Amino acid sequence: MNVLLIGSGGREHALAWALSASPLLTKLYAAPGNAGIAELATCVALDVADHDAVKRFIADLGIGFVVIGPEAPLVAGLGDALAAAGVKHFGPSQAAAQLEGSKGFTKDLCREAGIPTGAYGRFKDAASAKAYLAEQPVPIVVKADGLAAGKGVVVAATRAEAEAAVDACFSGAFGAAGAEVVIEAFLAGEEASFFALCDGTHALALVTAQDHKRVGDDDTGPNTGGMGAYSPAPVMTPELVQRTMDEIIRPTVAAMAARGTPFKGVLFAGLMITDGGPQLIEYNVRFGDPETQVLMMRLQSDLLAAMIATADGVLDHFDLRWRDDAALTVVLAAKGYPGTPEKGTEIRGLDAARALAGVQVFHAGTKRDGERILADGGRVLNVTALGATVAEAQARAYQAIAKIDWPGGFWRHDIGWRAVLRETAKG
Ligand code: AMP
Numbered sequence: 001m002n003v004l005l006i007g008s009g010g011r012e013h014a015l016a017w018a019l020s021a022s023p024l025l026t027k028l029y030a031a032p033g034n035a036g037i038a039e040l041a042t043c044v045a046l047d048v049a050d051h052d053a054v055k056r057f058i059a060d061l062g063i064g065f066v067v068i069g070p071e072a073p074l075v076a077g078l079g080d081a082l083a084a085a086g087v088k089h090f091g092p093s094q095a096a097a098q099l100e101g102s103k104g105f106t107k108d109l110c111r112e113a114g115i116p117t118g119a120y121g122r123f124k125d126a127a128s129a130k131a132y133l134a135e136q137p138v139p140i141v142v143k144a145d146g147l148a149a150g151k152g153v154v155v156a157a158t159r160a161e162a163e164a165a166v167d168a169c170f171s172g173a174f175g176a177a178g179a180e181v182v183i184e185a186f187l188a189g190e191e192a193s194f195f196a197l198c199d200g201t202h203a204l205a206l207v208t209a210q211d212h213k214r215v216g217d218d219d220t221g222p223n224t225g226g227m228g229a230y231s232p233a234p235v236m237t238p239e240l241v242q243r244t245m246d247e248i249i250r251p252t253v254a255a256m257a258a259r260g261t262p263f264k265g266v267l268f269a270g271l272m273i274t275d276g277g278p279q280l281i282e283y284n285v286r287f288g289d290p291e292t293q294v295l296m297m298r299l300q301s302d303l304l305a306a307m308i309a310t311a312d313g314v315l316d317h318f319d320l321r322w323r324d325d326a327a328l329t330v331v332l333a334a335k336g337y338p339g340t341p342e343k344g345t346e347i348r349g350l351d352a353a354r355a356l357a358g359v360q361v362f363h364a365g366t367k368r369d370g371e372r373i374l375a376d377g378g379r380v381l382n383v384t385a386l387g388a389t390v391a392e393a394q395a396r397a398y399q400a401i402a403k404i405d406w407p408g409g410f411w412r413h414d415i416g417w418r419a420v421l422r423e424t425a426k427g
Pocket of ligand 1: 118141143150153155184185186187188191213270281282
């Protein structure tokens, strides 16, 4: 089967790596891909917003399955265009992608289905948003309703800060994504990322993972797309996994099916583990980046077969096998990230890093210039390692990073610290 993978990040490199191992795969194409993906797939320049062009490409190259990595094409309805053309694909319809495309949509669904999440209000103008704020305790969370590339959320310590966030949204800081604002109660606890394949009716949990959002060591500094991740996440005990499936994931799948907009793809729940149990912070309708990098390192089953089973609605007959090993990934970012990253600096030593046993170096924002690999984005590389424990995977990932010569980059030095502390405490 010829497969087309859409996307260009570290997530897509990890997916490409796992798809490449599938006995079902004949040839892998990626649009647009990156310098790392190019070692596994034929990268093509395709405007994925032009659905007719994508359909023509699929017909011309005999593509049998399409994997949609990022959220933007899903929210823009690429899944629907493929379905209408009879093309099998992995990723939800536009209506089901509302779970990520509109935070207000998801909050309303949670309210209807009794899914645990923070109390909230939805607002279309600043005056009513501020009237609601006046009645609420702080800290409080202000969110642009739509897709804002991870930048539309402000956890406000004071009411003045919350009001400023409301004004920023309505002044157009996030374009159309900020035309509506969701104000949400602050939830205290530890965050975890939870993934489940959903085929419209059934849900199959993946192993647990946790990421680090803040740019600096000790979880300080501004939020980013994610500076590292590890799996398993010890905070997610088997009991919490069960509760998350019973109280959050399955009710969501059932509610979406009941609305006539079944969810097919991977549901990525951002959870807050509170004293009272798991609460939903947000949904994403695609794999996480960088969580996917650690999940793919641990996955033993055929990813392509699992994705096809998801698309075919037969996940109830499907199971996934995982390595017992832990996996950990460290994001190497270009200096300046998450502000304006410096582009074009040269990266050396990648072959030495990936020659280490149990190590994969996934590319995120890179480009090839002859023999040279250059930085071409904010998050640039994901140095990923397996180990018997998170501590061992961590040590290996940092050994691999020590082989990389990239003066233009920086990274955190403490990825996985919570899990390592828990492992140490357990002895
Ligand atoms: P989101 O894009 O909705 O995942 O929000 C980005 C980040 O903001 C989350 O990963 C949390 O760290 C934080 N956050 C969002 N909503 C809440 C909430 N209700 N309580 C506490 N923190 C939150």
